[in-house]
Amino acid sequence: MMNSPADKILVTGAKGQLGAEMMALLQRKGIVAVGYGRDGLDITDAEQVMDVMLRERPTHVIHAGAYTKVDDAEGDRDTAYLVNAYGTRNVAVAAAQAGSRLVYISTDYVFDGRAAHPYNEFEPVRPINRYGRSKWEGEQFVRQHHSRAFIVRTSWVFGAYGENFVKMILRKAQTESELQVVHDQVGCPTYTLDLSEAIIRLLATDKYGTYHITNSGTCSWHSFAAAIVAEAGLSTKVRPVGTSQFPRPARRPGYSVLEPMALRLNGFPLLRHWTEALQHFVKECMEKPQSDYNGKK
Template identity: 55%
Template sequence: MIRSGSRERILVTGAGGQLGKELVQLLKVKNIEVYGLARDQLDITDCDTVLKQVEQLSPTAIIHAAAYTQVDRAEAEPEIAFRCNAIGTRNVAVAAAKVGAKLVYVSTDYVFDGSEGSSYNEWSKTSPINVYGQSKLAGEQFVRHHHNRFFIVRTSWVYGAYGNNFVKTMLKLGAEHGAVRVVEDQVGSPTYTYDLAMTIIAMLQTEKYGLYHISNTGKCSWFEFAQEIFKQAKMEVQVTPISTSDMPRPAARPAYSVMEPVMLRLNDFPLLPTWQQALHHYLQNNRTD
């Protein structure tokens, strides 16, 4: 169990990223001993380095948030994506198992092809349509093969206080130009790093291992998300809907990647707030203008 002031030690990989920074801050607030290692502090692709570092810190749990997330670039450099998301995850899983640490691996909705037109639950068939999704799915498989006390957490459309994300981009473009063009034929669930991190921390207090879909409740298109951002931010911005074909990119995106949180319900974890409520919390607490 993770208790305030206990001897629990949590290692967070990818501590320089959106979710990693959020996790480190929240764990500190809860007075849990946390070691946040960013990319320049831990090369997850080096097996020996990972083993040495993990053995040195001897954490009771590892939250593996480090990842190669350049979705479009991955199409041109697949081996780099797989080296980080697959081999790097294998290294962390092996090290976690060796020291007896629980493991959380953060995965993605991009393991699905988006062709179903209905929500995906944890038992839905995976079929990634881009290199990024393929590499993250390979990471899931390595976790299953090398560890037996794990939480695989698939999430989607992540934004938060740290780093760059869609919400910050929309606010910036809206303020600068007063108009934006946004894709309307991709549907998913925005996820606020604060809500995601709080759920991950709560899960680590249990032995309810398995695969989980964790996003804020509800669904929207990127176009609807942008509309809601400007509505809540009280900004007069013209939002023009466009199709995916109007903005071609190297990597294909799933058209419908809404995920159903069946495992949260089955294991009596609370569902996350709606994506509109989460956006409100973010804007109330993180606006800099």
């Protein structure tokens, strides 16, 4: 169980959006944690990963480190697979050797977006871009090399640390009179604070497996942006446009809503609605100096 004096959590990607949020939350909860960014731990170096794991001997590992440049991955396939697939293999092998439970952070992009209903954890995957494919291969390595693991798929992440969609919209809405945002991509926004709390609840159990964890409710990027602007009390017009008007190297799934079946069936609470989470974050953001929220991965 978590919160015992013997608990020690190692977080990879500790300077990213989720990793930094997780480190801050663990500190507030009084749980011993060590965080490694890319400068301190190269997950593509199997020997270094093993050395760090055996030296730190964490009881739990949260693997949040990843290559997340979705568009760049189309032209830089090798780096995407090296980090997201083989890097994850290295973490899974070393965590198993150290006797650590493992959480691997995956993505809604393992799905193709053609469904007419939310994707549960048992739906067949079909990535349509290299980022999604590399994360799926990372999932496979976790399943092959670690028997006490949680695979957490999430989507549309925003929070206090790093760069994200909410911060971008808030920034642009303060200087531009109109924003154009795509209306034909639908998903689930996820607040890193709520996601971190859910992960900690998982780690207190032996209910291993794949979990879809997002805030409740769904929206398009356009309706998400409109809600951000409204929540901040700004008057900027948010105009809906089609994905075709913003061509990108990597295809995006048109519908990537994740159903939290595993949370429900395993007795975990579902996360609050994304509008409530957004309200909390925007309030926090407005109350603190903007420089506190300008960090980047």
